[in-house]
Amino acid sequence: MKEILERLFMVSADPYKSVEGWKRKTGKKVIGVFPMWIPEEIIHAADILPAVIWRGNEPVTEGHAHLPPFNCGLTRSFVDDAVRGKLDFMDGMVFYRMCLQAVVLRFIIERHAQPQPTYLEHLYLPPVFDRSPCLKEFLIEELETLQRGVEGLSGKEVTVDSLNRSIKIYNENRGLLRRLYQLRRAKPGLLKARDILVMVHSSMLMPKEEHSELLKGILGDLEKKEPPTLVKGAKRVIVSGCLCQTPSLDLLGLIEDSGMAIIDDDLYIGSRYFAIDTDVNGNPIEALADRYMKDEPVCPTKGEWQKNWGDYLIDMVKRNNADGVISLLVKYCPPHLCWYPAVREKLAEAGIPHILIEVEHEVTSLEPVKTRLASFVEIMTGRA
Amino acid sequence: MEQKEYKLNMLHTTMGMGPMVDQHWAELRTAKQRGEKVAWAAGPGFILPYAMKMKCHFMAGYSSYCAGRRCGDQVIEAAESGGDLVDTCSYHKLHTGMFYAVREGIPIKEEVVLPIPDLMITARLCPEQSHYGEALHQRFGVRVIGIDCPIPRKKEDFPKLEEFVTREYKEILIPVLEEICGKPFDYDELRRILSVLKETALIRNECWEFFKKKPTPWTLWDYGVSLAPVVYMMGKPEGAIYYQRLKAELAERAAKNIPALLPDGGKYRLIWDGWLPWAFLGRIIRKLVRYGALPICGRYPWEFFPHPEAFDPEAEDIIYDLVKQWYSGQEILWHDGPEGAVELNGKLIEEYSIDGIIFFTSKTCRLWMGQQDMMTAIERKYGVPGIIIEGDMVDSRMISDAQIDTRLQALFERIDGIRKRQPF
Numbered sequence: 001m002k003e004i005l006e007r008l009f010m011v012s013a014d015p016y017k018s019v020e021g022w023k024r025k026t027g028k029k030v031i032g033v034f035p036m037w038i039p040e041e042i043i044h045a046a047d048i049l050p051a052v053i054w055r056g057n058e059p060v061t062e063g064h065a066h067l068p069p070f071n072c073g074l075t076r077s078f079v080d081d082a083v084r085g086k087l088d089f090m091d092g093m094v095f096y097r098m099c100l101q102a103v104v105l106r107f108i109i110e111r112h113a114q115p116q117p118t119y120l121e122h123l124y125l126p127p128v129f130d131r132s133p134c135l136k137e138f139l140i141e142e143l144e145t146l147q148r149g150v151e152g153l154s155g156k157e158v159t160v161d162s163l164n165r166s167i168k169i170y171n172e173n174r175g176l177l178r179r180l181y182q183l184r185r186a187k188p189g190l191l192k193a194r195d196i197l198v199m200v201h202s203s204m205l206m207p208k209e210e211h212s213e214l215l216k217g218i219l220g221d222l223e224k225k226e227p228p229t230l231v232k233g234a235k236r237v238i239v240s241g242c243l244c245q246t247p248s249l250d251l252l253g254l255i256e257d258s259g260m261a262i263i264d265d266d267l268y269i270g271s272r273y274f275a276i277d278t279d280v281n282g283n284p285i286e287a288l289a290d291r292y293m294k295d296e297p298v299c300p301t302k303g304e305w306q307k308n309w310g311d312y313l314i315d316m317v318k319r320n321n322a323d324g325v326i327s328l329l330v331k332y333c334p335p336h337l338c339w340y341p342a343v344r345e346k347l348a349e350a351g352i353p354h355i356l357i358e359v360e361h362e363v364t365s366l367e368p369v370k371t372r373l374a375s376f377v378e379i380m381t382g383r384a
Numbered sequence: 385m386e387q388k389e390y391k392l393n394m395l396h397t398t399m400g401m402g403p404m405v406d407q408h409w410a411e412l413r414t415a416k417q418r419g420e421k422v423a424w425a426a427g428p429g430f431i432l433p434y435a436m437k438m439k440c441h442f443m444a445g446y447s448s449y450c451a452g453r454r455c456g457d458q459v460i461e462a463a464e465s466g467g468d469l470v471d472t473c474s475y476h477k478l479h480t481g482m483f484y485a486v487r488e489g490i491p492i493k494e495e496v497v498l499p500i501p502d503l504m505i506t507a508r509l510c511p512e513q514s515h516y517g518e519a520l521h522q523r524f525g526v527r528v529i530g531i532d533c534p535i536p537r538k539k540e541d542f543p544k545l546e547e548f549v550t551r552e553y554k555e556i557l558i559p560v561l562e563e564i565c566g567k568p569f570d571y572d573e574l575r576r577i578l579s580v581l582k583e584t585a586l587i588r589n590e591c592w593e594f595f596k597k598k599p600t601p602w603t604l605w606d607y608g609v610s611l612a613p614v615v616y617m618m619g620k621p622e623g624a625i626y627y628q629r630l631k632a633e634l635a636e637r638a639a640k641n642i643p644a645l646l647p648d649g650g651k652y653r654l655i656w657d658g659w660l661p662w663a664f665l666g667r668i669i670r671k672l673v674r675y676g677a678l679p680i681c682g683r684y685p686w687e688f689f690p691h692p693e694a695f696d697p698e699a700e701d702i703i704y705d706l707v708k709q710w711y712s713g714q715e716i717l718w719h720d721g722p723e724g725a726v727e728l729n730g731k732l733i734e735e736y737s738i739d740g741i742i743f744f745t746s747k748t749c750r751l752w753m754g755q756q757d758m759m760t761a762i763e764r765k766y767g768v769p770g771i772i773i774e775g776d777m778v779d780s781r782m783i784s785d786a787q788i789d790t791r792l793q794a795l796f797e798r799i800d801g802i803r804k805r806q807p808f
Contacts, residue, residue, distance in 0.1 A: 066756050068774065070471070070747050097534060099511050100750035106537060107722040107754050111761075122537040124545070127514055129530035134551040138532075141544065303508065303530055305518040332471055334750065338515030341467030341480065342522040 001221040004214050005195060008202040012246075015205045016081075019051050020089040022206070029154060031092035032117075034102060035074075035244040036268050036301065037125060038094055039143060039288040041278065044208065045158045045166040046150035048091070052204035055245040055361055056081045066108045067101075072332045073361025074245040075101045085114040092119030092153055094146065098301040099334050119153040121146060127303025128293050139289045147285065163284040173208040174274035176215040181271060183219070185263055185320060187227035188236065193252040193262040201246055201269050230261055235323040235380045238316055240266035240343075242328040243301065243336050247359060254366055255326060258373040264320045266313060267328070272297045300335035309339055310346020317352055323380045324353035326373075331360045353380045390676045391646045392669065397630045398606050404622060405612050409449055409495065415439035416499045421565060424479075424498070424526075426516055427507030428533050428710055432557060434619055435574035436565045441498060442616035443516065447475040447778060450482075451662035452609075455496045456778035462490045473512045474748045474778040476519065483524045501526055503564055505557065509533040509717065510751050529560045533710065535721045542712040549707045558703075571702060577619035578697040578706075585614050585692035587627035594634040595680045595736055599649020601637035604679040605669050606644070608660045615689055650676035651739075652799055655732055657683050657725070657770075658744030658752045659777045671788060675796050679742065681732050683752075687719045722754030726761045733766045740799050741770035742792075747782045769798040 011018040023030050029048045033040060040050035056077040063080025081087050093113075095105045106122045123142045126135045147158050177200060184191055199218070203211045237260045239252070246269050255262060265271055275297045279287040298304050298312040313325055325347055329336050340356065347354040355376045357369060415422050423433035426443035433440045450456055460474060463481030466488070483500075485492045504526045506517035517528040531552045534545055558569045588610075594601050610630060613623025636642075643649035654672070656679035661668055672678060690709035699705035710716045718724035732738060741762065743755040759770040771791040776782035 067753070068745060068747075068756075068772075070774075071750070071753075097511065100753060103535060104722050104753035108757055111757060124532075124534040124541075126532045126534075126548075127508055127511075127530060129514075129532070130556065132552070132556050134548065134555050135532070138544075138548045138551075300515070300518075301511070303514045303518070303532075305521045305528060305530075308522050310522075329469075334473065334512050335515060337469050337472040338476060338512060338519055339522075340469060342519060344467045345523060 001218050004217050005198070008214065009198045011202040011205050012198045014057065015051065015054050016086055016089075019049070019205055022049065023089050029091040030089060031094060031119065031150070031153070032087065032090045033093075034095045034098070034105070036098065036272070036299070037292055038096060038123065038146070039278075039292070041163060041166040041170050041284075041288060042143065042146050042158060043094075043150050044169065045163040046154040046156050048150055048154050049207060051090075053078055053093075054201075054205070056086070059362060066112065067104075070332050071101050072244070072330050074330070075105065077361050079105070079108055082109055082113040087113065088115055090117050092121070092150075093117050094121045094123065094149075096123040096125045098125070101332075101334075119149055121149050125292070128295070129303045130306070131293055136289055136293055139292060140285055143285050143288055160282065160284060164280050167278045167280055167284055167287065169208045169212070171277040171280070173203055173212045173215070174277055176212055176219065177203065177274040179219055180215065180222075181264065183222055187225075188261045188263050189230045190222060190225060190227040193239070193256060193265075194249040196265075197246065197249065197252065197267075197269055200273055204269070204273065233259065233381065235260045235377055236263045236321065237261070237324050237326055238264050238266060238313065238320060238322050239270075239326045239328060240313055241336055242267045242269070242330060242359065243333055244268055245330055245361075247328050248363075250366060251328070251357070251359065251369065254370060255373060258370065259377045260373070263322060264316060266297065266316060272299070300339040308342060308346055310343040313343065314346060314350050314352065317350075323383075324355070324376065326376070327354065327356045329356055329358050331358050353383060388647075388676065390650055390673050392603075392673050393642065393644050393646045395602055395606050395630070395633055395644075397626070397633045398609050400626060400629070401609050401612065404617070404626065405449055406495070408612065408617050409446075412439050412441055413497060413499060421503075422499050422501045423503045423505055424501040424520075425505040425507070426513040427509040427531075429505050429507040429531055429553070429557060430616065431574070431577060431618060431706070432553070432561060432569075433503070433505065434577055435570050436561050436567070437570070437573065438502075438561075438565065440616075441501070443475055443479065443513070445612065445616035446498065447478050448611075448660070448662040450478050450496045451778040452665075453493065453495055454663070455493050456663045457780050458492055459485065459496065460779055462488075462492060465490065470781075471748060473516075474746070474776055476512060476516045478778065479516060480519050480523065483520070487524070500524075503560065504528045505531070507531040507533045509535065509720070510749075512749070529557055531557055533717065535717050536711065537721060537723070539715075539718065542718075546704070546707055546711045549710070550701075550704045553703050553707060574702055575697040578692065578695045578702070580621060580624070581614065581618050581692035582695055582697065584623040584627060587624055587631055588614055589691075589693060591627060591631050591634055594638055597638055598653075598737065599641075599643035599645065600653070600678060600680050601634050601642060601644055603644050603669070604656055604682055604685065605660070605665050608665070608685050611685055614692055618692075645673060645676065645678055650678055652677035652796060653737055653739050654679045655682050655729060655736075655738050655741040656744060657729060657741055657755065657758075659684055659746055659749065661744060661775055661777055661783075663778050663780060664775070664783055667783075668788070671792060675792060677740075677792075677796065681736050681738075683719060683725060683728055686732070687714075687716060687728055690714050690716050720751065722758055725752075725754070726758050726765075729758065729762050730766055733762070733768050738768055740768060740795050742795070743770055743772045745772055745774050746776050747774055748776055748779065767802065769795060769802065771795040
């Protein structure tokens with residue numbers, strides 16, 4: 001298990017090397033997809049590796065010539081990587097209009113990425129709003145646009161059968177990740193939050209078939225293992241938010257070292273990524289559209305207002321018998337910024353202790369965060 | 385060399401706009417007391433509740449009004465006391481703040497209080513407009529209807545986007561308006577409003593022509609404060625009367641060669657690209673005037689709204705005709721995107737003899753993203769330099785005088801340098 005975890009850690013820590021290495025080894029193509037809702041299955045069915053675009057591992061330098069410092073870390077870091085040629089192994093890139101910061105990416109990439117990706121797509125994935133038929137039909141047209149694009153890049157037709165096969169492969173991987181989370185809930189402390197994050201993040205960067213095999217190996221070992229005894233009085237918390245991008249491993253470690261056990265999460269690089277499956281049926285594009293139109297997990301980028309993100313979190317707290325919620329808000333993330341007060345109000349009404357921590361791409365001082373986390377533990381302890 | 389002293393020569397007609405907008409918002413504030421239905425709207429689509437004789441608020445219109453009445457900071461403070469964060473869109477916070485202040489009894493000036501709407505229409509031109517609807521629904525229980533209005537990335541996408549948005553209007557928005565108002569959609573009233581708008585806009589366009597004159601008799605700020613009749617006070621005959629007066633004053637100035645900037649019209653003709661800084665119009669124009677510079681056109685007040693003169697009130701499919709203006713008709717949403725913005729700014733540079741561009745980027749709004757690259761692309765293609773000023777439309781915490789002063793100085797030095805290199 002240790003070896004597998006180390007391997008997944010290397011994939012997550014240095015996606016440039018691992019994705020490019022995979023490409024060199026297999027001779028296949030790679031498309032970078034913008035998080036969080038582009039159906040990777042369509043790209044996979046064209047025999048191309050969809051790699052979810054990641055927050056880079058260096059400070060932003062040249063990228064600031066193209067985006068202001070008050071853009072989110074993911075967009076700044078991605079543009080920085082692209083203009084510095086660090087993403088030159090990507091044959092294609094797919095964006096969509098999840099937020100305003102994503103709207104401009106294609107414009108910048110077309111002018112400055114070195115070299116230019118062969119395939120650049122900007123999809124108009126619509127909001128779900130009231131789930132009217134015209135929204136779904138438009139969404140299906142957009143998914144078909146993606147299908148035609150990847151077929152053009154790979155020279156391989158995406159058939160009903162090949163797409164259904166990809167959907168099954170993705171569903172299997174999601175199922176395995178869900179099993180991992182069940183274990184985490186049943187045996188708190190069995191895995192550190194950083195290990196869990198690495199397992200989910202590597203899934204976004206590797207062929208799903210290979211990742212699933214590695215996960216099966218880990219799960220087999222974990223199911224036999226007994227968890228270490230939690231620190232006496234450790235508080236059970238849920239970490240939420242951090243849309244699109246990886247939270248800092250140090251921050252997750254700090255939460256656990258501050259007398260808390262992360263027993264579940266509502267992170268994008270976490271339970272949001274694998275929460276729902278796609279149906280396998282005679283019309284896989286429509287099935288992918290149906291997955292997108294679902295109301296869970298409540299996503300602040302999709303125009304979901306029939307359900308409240310706060311209620312979704314309260315359910316998660318109840319299911320896990322959690323003591324509190326930690327919201328990780330990516331600095332300058334408009335969807336999360338706008339939704340945050342509603343979430344805060346819901347949690348307050350339900351009497352659930354809650355703390356907000358803003359996170360940045362650049363390393364911020366952890367010391368003030370440590371003090372705030374210590375206070376949060378005291379608040380939860382006072383309520384027990 | 386002696387520094388010339390410039391002075392802004394204010395128009396008289398624009399003074400009349402204050403009472404007109406005050407009356408508009410006062411009528412809205414008291415609408416419910418008269419039993420009228422009220423809608424709030426963000427983005428394209430607010431003309432439809434007007435056609436149903438609902439009183440209608442318009443997000444950006446209210447925001448500019450609130451900021452112009454010096455209430456912005458107060459309402460934003462209320463929003464932040466209710467949980468909004470400092471980096472959230474200021475327009476968003478003006479609305480959640482107003483709601484929160486009323487609900488919690490936090491004192492704000494009466495003139496910027498709005499009635500609780502029967503319906504909020506949010507057109508997702510900017511994804512944050514969708515969040516605005518979510519916040520009003522989730523936190524304050526307002527019924528919200530959403531329309532997606534994607535900003536096109538390629539002109540080839542116009543037909544599919546027009547078809548999609550037209551369907552949304554017809555299948556989502558109109559049935560809800562009919563349900564709330566208890567009557568069929570009033571296409572005749574929509575055509576009437578469009579006719580009045582068209583008449584108003586045709587006079588407005590004659591006023592625009594004066595921007596081409598050297599020296600210009602008016603400024604972009606004058607036009608900014610004159611936006612309401614063609615943007616959110618649509619259908620009211622006062623709009624045409626206002627623009628008639630404005631045209632007469634401009635014609636008189638033009639005939640007598642009286643410039644907007646005394647004594648000689650100034651040195652620099654500028655594009656202002658981005659939102660107008662509603663709460664800081666005076667503060668910024670005073671800085672520009674010191675250099676002998678005037679903003680005379682710009683993407684936001686120029687091309688952000690469909691030009692009503694292009695509407696055809698008699699069109700067989702009036703809804704499609706309306707939607708079309710945002711896409712293939714006038715390419716309005718194309719110009720919101722970075723590719724279209726370069727194209728439009730190039731056109732404005734040539735038509736209005738522009739010397740430089742100020743890109744105004746808001747720290748809380750990312751609609752005008754890509755300005756760094758636009759600036760480079762425009763300078764390469766047209767030889768016109770630009771600067772970026774970071775600030776906000778409303779929030780005074782986001783405005784730094786020192787930063788603005790330094791960058792303005794850099795812009796005018798660059799323009800002077802370019803002029804010196806020119807042979808004549």
